[in-house]
């Protein structure tokens with residue numbers, strides 16, 4: 080199975096690319112969605128956030144007030160670290176479970192949609208990294224339109240992130256989202272075709288690890304049994 084890390088800058092078009100990929104019946108693991116699910120009431124991350132930030136970050140219905148929590152950690156790196164330590168381990172665990180499930184069910188290609196792929200060093204765990212790129216001006220225009228935000232606020236959000244030009248330098252593949260959505264669709268379809276492994280290498284990658292594990296397990300067990308027998312023989316000598 081090939082694991083592809085998909086990332087970009089705010090408003091550069093990651094979600095749009097994800098939707099197009101999903102239309103091709105290729106599985107997408109959405110880190111943002113998982114991050115929202117792991118902080119639902121009753122979950123471990125939710126309890127940790129409550130413990131560290133108190134009930135003032137809760138809505139009346141007990142859910143986390145995300146904008147309020149966002150405002151608390153914005154510009155306070157210590158509090159941001161605390162929040163990350165509450166949430167990230169559970170996000171990673173859930174992502175790992177989903178990756179494992181896709182591998183078990185014989186998927187050839189799986190995308191991980193992670194906005195902070197490079198910042199969180201998750202790029203080390205994927206086969207290929209893809210960055211969705213557009214100019215800062217287009218990012219700005221698209222965010223202002225989508226989120227009904229002022230240009231100043233949008234600029235501030237863009238500047239608070241790792242520059243998109245830096246991500247482009249780190250990427251294996253860059254999708255240029257400067258044109259319309261139809262052009263983007265063509266690029267994504269070509270990308271999926273290019274990245275899908277041929278059946279032979281997919282079969283090898285799927286079958287070899289469990290067979291290797293089973294064989295090594297057999298030998299380890301065999302040696303352990305022989306070792307135990309020798310020990311028993313040694314200590315039971317008169």
Ligand SMILES: Nc1ncnc2c1ncn2[C@@H]1O[C@H](COP(=O)(O)OP(=O)(O)OP(=O)(O)O)[C@@H](O)[C@H]1O
Nearest residue numbers: 088089090091092093094095221225256258259260
């Ligand atoms: N090629 C395009 N042409 C016109 N509009 C686009 C194009 N690509 C994306 N958009 C629009 O731009 C906005 C931002 O795109 P999208 O939500 O996919 O970005 P994103 O990278 O996921 O952003 P965020 O990081 O904020 O979640 C959306 O409203 C989307 O419909």
